[in-house]
Amino acid sequence: MISIEDIRNNCRIDDDSEDDLLRIYLAAAQDAVKQFTGRNWYENEVPDTDPTGMLYNRAVDMAMLLLTAHWYKNREAVSALNSAWLPFGWAYLLQPYQIMWGDS
Known part of the structure; x- marks a missing residue:
């Protein structure tokens, strides 16, 4: 899973002055990944009790980097003039x- 240092490097931040904000973005990105995929994500080991759980991987890490960088650079609400709601690639990376859920 990505670290605050990974986010700092991706956003080209040279110091730790915004780490608290980046931690909020990282937690929100983790929640977004979980909500979008419908899965629990784990760093080291998937518990036997979670049959759909998965380990973080490079695609998921990249999706979270895209989200955190987007939120860092676009701190305002989305409007008609600023329609960059989310970077396209994040859904492409997570969709697999x-x-x-099938119709029952």
């Missing part, structure tokens, strides 16, 4: 891991 999304649980698709």
Whole structure:
């Protein structure tokens, strides 16, 4: 899973003065990944009790880097003039891991 240092490097931040903000973005990115995919994500080991759980991987890490950088650079609410709601690539990276619930 990505670290605050990874986010700082990606956003080209040279010091730790915004680490508290970056931690909020990282936690929100983790929540977004979980919500989008419908899965729990783990750093080291998936518990036997979680049959759909997965380990963080490079694609998920990249999706979280895209989200955190987007939120760092776009701190205002989205408007018609600023329609960059989310970077396109994040969904592309996460879609293969999304649980698709069939019609019952």
